[in-house]
Amino acid sequence: MVEHYYRNVHAVVFVYDVTKMSSFTNLKTWIEECNGHAVPPLVPRVLVGNKCDLKDLIQVPSSLALKFADAHNMLLFETSAKDPQESQNVDAIFMCLVCRLKAQRSLPCRDTEGWPAQPQPQPRRLDEASGKGSCPC
Numbered sequence: 001m002v003e004h005y006y007r008n009v010h011a012v013v014f015v016y017d018v019t020k021m022s023s024f025t026n027l028k029t030w031i032e033e034c035n036g037h038a039v040p041p042l043v044p045r046v047l048v049g050n051k052c053d054l055k056d057l058i059q060v061p062s063s064l065a066l067k068f069a070d071a072h073n074m075l076l077f078e079t080s081a082k083d084p085q086e087s088q089n090v091d092a093i094f095m096c097l098v099c100r101l102k103a104q105r106s107l108p109c110r111d112t113e114g115w116p117a118q119p120q121p122q123p124r125r126l127d128e129a130s131g132k133g134s135c136p137c
């Protein structure tokens with residue numbers, strides 16, 4: 001059954017709850033699980049900390065999450081499925097993955113200004129201070 005989720009996988013989104021440290025520490029297990037199913041290194045992976053609207057309840061600091069994301073070569077996005085002000089980051093996750101997948105296939109990638117995009121830069125975080133990821137495309 002689990003095998004089914006890993007077959008022909010195109011991208012992996014690791015999600016933790018910023019208000020629950022255990023969900024963050026469990027990421028290691030999920031990454032091992034993913035590696036154990038031989039997901040190819042070229043398959044893009046992103047890290048998502050959800051529920052960032054619950055500012056008073058945050059247990060996982062952005063700095064810690066950034067360190068973890070860097071160590072595993074992933075971009076970090078902090079999102080809220082509830083707060084509309086943070087919801088653009090939900091879209092950004094999928095735009096970023098689409099850009100990376102398109103770049104891998106040498107197809108043009110639409111940026112925010114129009115089509116076609118400029119040559120693809122290497123993945124980078126645009127807003128390091130806030131710890132929130134942004135698609136480099």
Ligand SMILES: Nc1nc2c(ncn2[C@@H]2O[C@H](COP(=O)(O)OP(=O)(O)OP(=O)(O)O)[C@@H](O)[C@H]2O)c(=O)[nH]1
Nearest residue numbers: 017020023049050051052053054079080081082083
């Ligand atoms: N404040 C806030 N609540 C959220 C957010 N995302 C999900 N929730 C709430 O968290 C609860 C669980 O959401 P689910 O979508 O069921 O997620 P889950 O992973 O199955 O469950 P949990 O591990 O409890 O988060 C629900 O009450 C959601 O409304 C968020 O970004 N902010």
